Amino acid sequence: METILIVDDEKNTLKMLSQGLKMRGYQALTAASGEEALQQCIKSDVDLVLLDIRMENGMDGVQTLVKLRERYPKLNVVMMSAQQDIEIAVTTMELGAKRYITKPISIDKILSSVQPFLDISRLSQENEILKSQITPTDEMVGESAVISHLRLQIERVAGSKLGVLISGENGTGKQLVANAIHRQSRRAAKTFIPLNCAALPDELIESELFGHERGAFTGADSRRQGRFELAHGGTIFLDEIGDMSLKAQAKVLRVIETGEVERLGGNQIRTVDVRIIAATNKHLPEEIENGRFRRDLFYRLNVVPITVPPLRERTEDIPLLVKYFAERLQLNIASTPKVIDPGAYAVFQSYSWPGNIRELKNIVERLLIMVNRDVVMAPDVAEALSLIPQPTSLYPTSSATLNQGALQAPLGIPLYKPGTALGKMMDTAEAQCILAALGENKWNIRRTAEALEVERSNLYKKMNRYGISRPSSEG
Template identity: 40%
Template sequence: MAFKVFLIDDDVVYLKSLKEFLEVNNFQAEISSNPRKAVATFQNKEFDCVLLDLKMPGLDGIQLLEKFLEIRTDVPIIMVSGEGTIPLAIKAIRMGAYDFIEKSDDPNRILITLSNAIEKRKLFLEKSVLKAQIDETYSIVGQSEAIQKILDKIEMVARSNAKVLITGESGTGKELVARAIHNNSLRAGKPFVKINCAAIPSMLLESELFGHKKGAFTGAHQDYKGKFLVADGGTLFLDEIGDMSPELQAKLLRVLENNEVEVIGNPLPIKVDVRLIAATNQNLPQLIRDGKFREDLFHRLNVIQVHIPPLRERPEDIPPLADHFIKMFAQTYNKPVRGISEQALQILKQNEWTGNIRELRNVIEKVIVLTDKEIIDAQEINEALGSAPTAQRLSFSNGKSLKKALEEYEKFYIEQTLKQHSWKILDSAKALDIDRTALFRKMRKFGIQKDDYVRS
């Protein structure tokens, strides 16, 4: 595809000569010798680059540059200077022009400058598309008063460097809030680094956070850059901060107090500039009372707190969320789904959603994958939620002992918890407030197996 260049100069002979030269070198060129008409042309047509003469009657190059930059800033503008106009060309670059060339320059320099400018524009457009995709993927969807208050708080705190603690049940969207704060801050465009404190063993988490030098310990075969250094200049998101060991909490506190990281095996601390956002689904004040979380660290992290209510407390957010996921997964799986029936929507509203938005997302994705309809119906939602409503599974029977009824409910509840946590044993055990060994024992007792459950 030939790139399109807009040439503006009052010297018609030079214009035609430059146009012929560029077309020989596989560019498309459009010319204008009238500065005022050039403004309308630039506004109504697509160009990859502009070559603009500095000295013209009527509107000169500086005035025209100013008008072009008001219309759009993604098209690079190269100023063409004649004898004695170099100071003006420098002024144009300070105003926003990409570069300048002289009319007496070697033609190859013109080609190189054009190619570099167009390549810069390609990168700018690709970055814009990627940012739009990221914003869509990580958008916060909802119309409830609670969500509006969260959005207002994000807008207020984003521009500061204040530490933020995000609280809420698993699956409520704590990472989305963290990303929204980062994307609306002065650090947008800098690294956003996430680490899940519950997913990494304590003995490895220190190295993941702070890094290590080669030979610092057995297995340290090369230098490792920790997440604090990777996030330097940007934002570090510590998810599930309540699972961090007390020993590591003390080291994290020192980093927050001094803005210095002590890399394992390096005696010299390294200065870092990182905004910290932490999140938890646990009750940190209770952990403090239990001696499992440092009170001084809590106060350091809890400068601004954002609490996300569970989905069951804001059912008015379910329709826009369902619509958002339907559109997203219909596009992902190339399905003709356009919406959801009112009856199906009522079923979604009445569900408990103990897995919150993550569970709703999984249900919609499952329906989209399996459906061939344009409108999702109630039967499809019921099947995605587990084949039958809860009341049918746990039906009353006079011939059933209390012990048997309790066991049935316990099995059902464990199954649902495992499902909502994608069969991750550690996460499920925490949600049930039991240890992993106890969960495995109960799964064996009730014959709960992932493969059997999926087939059912």
């Protein structure tokens, strides 16, 4: 519902226009002066202003127009006047007014004058929302038993209003699952708004979620809607919710319980109808025990738990995924289309894919660009995979080596020890990879994260998990 602010010092005009607009399905606000109009714009989201030029109290219409355009440069303003003054009309248009209409004004005349600008404003907002929904892939590819079971879970939960918590390793496609739930739900015609909680610092995540008023904090130069407001009627996807601060968690819990949000720096309560789908790569019960996640929020989100399987548990899907990525990626590559040789799939399937589907997509893209032949062969895949840092000394080659006990990696991290569980071996191998990459990049975190193809926030977490810190000799 579009909101139109009527600014006029004549009470009868305000009453007549506001009643007429409300009867046509618009939300109408009124202001009897320019100063009051500015206050209304601070308190409410206004799509268009009907502004009288000649007002006796305080600022006139031209002065008010200047102030409105300074504070809200994208706000649509239509001027009204009882007199047809060409000079004033030209002046207001030069100052940013969209149109100049003369009184007396009927509701039909107003709507025919302002509707194009309301349509543009609505389309612009919808375009921004659609941009936020673009994902690397929009299909769930695979025919394995685990993927078939996942599709069945999605189908069953999509039609309900229940909260969903999606868990899985990085790169498994948790957002793809959330998007599929939305598309199969009754909210499919409305918006799907994603937010990666790990990608934002604590001081910004609340602004992203709940919005802010102008001046709420340093840098808040204009009023902004939050993701919950943008997702009204649709679905909000909170990815990596385990990284959200406890303060933000409390506010999300309030939205779930009351359906209300309040912008930072504001005092107006707004009601939203939003379905929340959350995802995490963390074990939240452990986070709860360590005081990093709210137990009550976990129970609210975890009504229907869904686990996305890692790629190593669905290797039969890898050939289908490789073909899918190759077809999609070659649409954007200005080179001769390439074919994947059937023998190459076995090499793809032999790798453990710690980065899951995201890593597979990156490797396929690299092969399509770097291979200079029309056919990608098994040795090409093997070479591409060999370029990924591997802890080769994880596998000792003689019993004499085994009897020496734990081999030592840089900084004293034990690389291998007889009898070590596979999970522990994988952890130490990952730590060794991180150490090697840090050394090669002179402990530059950004370059190291790019080399390992992980987000910086995840690299910091892994370094903390393995107790990796810059040696004192490094400065």
